Amino acid sequence: MRVTQHVDGTTHRRRHMDRQQILDLYVWAYGVCFRHPVKGVVPTVLVGVVHPRANGERQVRACDDCVIALEDIKREQAARDGGTYQPGSLGEHADQPNQGR
Numbered sequence: 657m658r659v660t661q662h663v664d665g666t667t668h669r670r671r672h673m674d675r676q677q678i679l680d681l682y683v684w685a686y687g688v689c690f691r692h693p694v695k696g697v698v699p700t701v702l703v704g705v706v707h708p709r710a711n712g713e714r715q716v717r718a719c720d721d722c723v724i725a726l727e728d729i730k731r732e733q734a735a736r737d738g739g740t741y742q743p744g745s746l747g748e749h750a751d752q753p754n755q756g757r
């Protein structure tokens with residue numbers, strides 16, 4: 657019998673911030689992603705609220721892929737504008753509990 661020894665120390669590579677670390681910054685709830693409605697109901701993050709004229713308010717929710725994509729955009733924007741990239745702030749202005757429902 658042969659014992660293979662794997663040195664399994666830190667397989668965790670961090671380039672900038674790990675995908676999972678970014679996702680962990682958010683509160684997840686089931687919903688439909690605004691870019692991937694075909695996925696159906698999946699874990700999503702509230703990233704914004706739109707106010708259609710007809711009916712009060714509509715939440716914009718994003719799935720994990722979209723959250724990462726949006727964070728990437730924010731990071732690039734921050735780099736271009738010389739601003740500070742702060743992960744975990746998507747939809748921070750919309751981050752309220754469901755009121756009046």
Ligand SMILES: [Zn+2]
Pocket residue numbers: 689690691692718719720721722
């Ligand atoms: Zn999506």
